[in-house]
Amino acid sequence: MAEFPAPAGTNKMAVGTGPVVQLSGVRKAYHTGTAIETEVLHGIDLSLQPGEFCAVMGPSGSGKSTLLNLVGLLDRPTAGSLRLFDTETTGLDDHALTRLRGHHIGFVFQYHHLITAFSVLENVMMPMLGAAGFPDAAMQQRASALIASVGLSQWQNQPAGKLSGGQQQRVAIARALAMNPALVLADEPTGNLDTKSADDVFALLQDVNREHGTTVLFVTHNPTLAARCPRTIHVIDGRVIEE
Ligand SMILES: Nc1ncnc2c1ncn2[C@@H]1O[C@H](COP(=O)(O)OP(=O)(O)OP(=O)(O)O)[C@@H](O)[C@H]1O
Ligand SMILES: [Mg+2]
Numbered sequence: 001m002a003e004f005p006a007p008a009g010t011n012k013m014a015v016g017t018g019p020v021v022q023l024s025g026v027r028k029a030y031h032t033g034t035a036i037e038t039e040v041l042h043g044i045d046l047s048l049q050p051g052e053f054c055a056v057m058g059p060s061g062s063g064k065s066t067l068l069n070l071v072g073l074l075d076r077p078t079a080g081s082l083r084l085f086d087t088e089t090t091g092l093d094d095h096a097l098t099r100l101r102g103h104h105i106g107f108v109f110q111y112h113h114l115i116t117a118f119s120v121l122e123n124v125m126m127p128m129l130g131a132a133g134f135p136d137a138a139m140q141q142r143a144s145a146l147i148a149s150v151g152l153s154q155w156q157n158q159p160a161g162k163l164s165g166g167q168q169q170r171v172a173i174a175r176a177l178a179m180n181p182a183l184v185l186a187d188e189p190t191g192n193l194d195t196k197s198a199d200d201v202f203a204l205l206q207d208v209n210r211e212h213g214t215t216v217l218f219v220t221h222n223p224t225l226a227a228r229c230p231r232t233i234h235v236i237d238g239r240v241i242e243e
Contacts, residue, residue: 018086020183020215021048021071026080028066040066042238043080048217050182053209055226056219058235064219065187067235071217072185073101085182102130106176106214108205110188112168116161120147120171123160127178146174150204166197173204177214184208187219198222 028041040063048054056064069075070082073089082089085104089097106127114123124143147156150170155163160171169189176184186205190198202218202225209216218229226232232243 017050019047019083020050020052020085021046021217022081022083023047023071024081026070026077026082028063028070028075029078039078040238041070041077044238044240046233046240048183048215050215051209051213052231053206053216053229054218055229055232056217056235057221057223057226057232062235063238064235067240068185068187068217068219071183072105072107073097102127103179104182106179106181106184108169108172108176108184108186108189110191112172114160114168114171114175117159119157120152120160120163121156123171124174124178126175131179143174143178146177147171149207150174164197166193166200169193169197169201170204173201173208177208177212180212181214183215183217185217188221189218190220190222190225198225202228 023044023046026041026044026046027039029037029039031037044067046067056067058064066075070077071084073084077090080090084100087100089100092100115126118126121140121143124146125139128139128142144153144156147153150173152163152167152170152174155167160168163171172189176186184205189205190201193201205216205218206228208214218225220226234241234243
């Protein structure tokens with residue numbers, strides 16, 4: 001993976017040197033339209049150190065995406081403590097959560113959520129548009145370097161919709177890295193891909209982890225890929241079981 005300049009103001013050291021993620025007694029219940037609450041996560045304790053690469057496995061409906069959504073500050077726990085980069089997040093307002101998420105967390109989903117009519121370059125620049133301190137030229141330069149690092153330079157100015165599923169997922173990884181995040185959350189990023197594309201996408205995540213020390217939480221139903229991760233946790237019926 002090629003070197004690319006880090007954006008100003010996103011130095012990983014600025015976010016602390018303790019655990020990147022620390023959950024204690026985290027519970028999540030959903031209201032489902034009636035007075036009845038359904039608890040999906042039942043007291044999760046989980047700690048991820050800087051630079052860890054951790055697979056998350058477990059049956060469909062066990063709570064993996066719910067867990068990632070909480071760690072990614074896309075949703076709030078019902079109870080418990082959720083610390084990211086040494087900051088307790090449960091008391092923060094939406095503005096603070098958005099800021100923390102935007103600057104330090106990159107997401108890769110099963111469905112890439114690219115804007116298919118926009119160019120590859122525009123898609124990768126998207127997370128930088130909302131952040132202060134990016135002159136246009138620096139944004140383009142960084143986005144181009146990221147696109148090169150996922151091997152798609154020749155597609156840079158093409159609409160994202162023209163690319164294959166595997167290529168689009170590589171663009172999604174480049175976009176997730178736009179802000180040089182300390183933490184990448186990948187929810188079944190290889191779920192829709194053929195074996196070769198899945199291997200390529202997984203290798204890219206490994207590169208990011210090794211070369212940038214990025215902490216990666218990787219949800220997968222693929223035991224072969226999980227076996228290549230240094231650590232695997234299992235989410236079973238809303239509880240985390242360490243392998
Ligand atoms: N917004 C929501 N409102 C109500 N229930 C929800 C909501 N999101 C998830 N759930 C429920 O929480 C449980 C866990 O869902 P989750 O999506 O976390 O599972 P998962 O482990 O990611 O499954 P899969 O492997 O199929 O992606 C399921 O029973 C689901 O129906
Ligand atoms: Mg899921």
